[in-house]
Amino acid sequence: MMELVHILLPVYNRRAVTEKFIECLCAQSYRNYHLLLIDDGSTDGTSEMVSERINNLTVLRGVGDWWWAGSLQQGIEWLKRNAADDDVVLFINDDVTFGPEFLMKAVELLQGYRGMLLPQVLNTRSGCIEESGVEADLRKLTFKTASSPERINCLPTRGLFMYLSVIKQVGDFFPGCSPTICLIMSTLYALIEWAFLYGHHQS
Template sequence: MLHIVIPVFNRLHFTRACLQSLRRQTHQAFRVIVVDDGSTDGTSEHLAQEFAEVEVLRSSGDLFWTATVNLGIRRALALGADRVMTLNNDVVAPPDFVEHMLLWSQRQPRALMGPLELDAATGKPVFGGELFSFLTHRTRSLLDILGPDQRTGLHPVTFLPGRGLLVPAEVFHTVGLFDEGRLPHYLADYDFTSQARRQGFPVYVNYATHLLTYPDESGQTQTRRHRSFRGYYQHLFGIRGGGNLANFSHFAIKNAPATYLPLFLLNGYVRRLVGYFLH
């Protein structure tokens, strides 16, 4: 059975909307595990009252994204999950989301999959997968590559984010869990899917289904909206910093081909040092 793992920290209104959308799924053969990492807005108590079908795990508030997700994955695997989906709480799933993800997963049982993402406010596509070059450090968006008539079915990508990421249990048994030791918050999802792809598991974006997301609510967007030298320091060295230099170094060493690694590291450091003020 599919188990959906949702890490949360506050933002109860997003969590409620996400869980309500899961209640409306046409396919209901799944279980939901919410991992509440120290919320102070009464999230756990409210979910216990309104969503009795959801299992809520509570942690102390110092796990950050990666360890929080791993806690839920361990619980899902202990319950016998054959597939696990990681899902952010600030998404809304259309009624056929789970049905279509599982349909395509049955066709490609060893594949990791993520959905096409639409802006919840406008309905416009905001993420449709990427092809990344470790040589040039450049990303090509499939939304720019694929024509309207090609935006259907599965398309291979280099890696995927954890928003709606469907993972067969076999992948965890082969690759392990997300790397909470070296990548406690950002890049753990990209690292995990990259590692899985390198070990022979296909990685696809599924254009047959989509999630509604809120791009302006991401941590990196919020940080860059109010730029400051303190924010710059957090960007480069904070655990939640999108440009964290240590995290990038670990990701690069684990995933970049050895012949490209020096140039990839240099390129990445420069982008992170100056990019905070340019985007």
């Protein structure tokens, strides 16, 4: 089944950075994707550059007051109105680069599992895994890269795949609180808690 992948990409005045991301997207072997570009008031031609390269594209335009969480929430609201529950959603930053099989492998891994998928982030300079989940202590408001998969209790959005149906069950971001990272992370913490509960319930 060729599931549709909606890619939520917040951008703001980083045309050169975003262009590298778009180059990776254009090279994908999996073509059933829709890019939802959430441009919070860029003045450097970012949206125009993307529009020239990507056909299956929707651009949401802000005026500079959405910030990061607000931009993602705008994307979620658009999806609730326009996408199907069994569509795949990818939250990702514009400074992430990836190989041509990235989307294909993710869709293959998600099939048969109605949860979420977080790829590992590789530092291309050092060759080391930089991020594969976060260990959060919300009482102390501290966040660090998890030392093992068992210690992951919080998910970053540097390449987070999930079905829209899961997003609807978990809930929304807190755009009015951005850029307060603790409240954003609280939402992601809820996501991973839901994933563990759902996975244990299904097994």
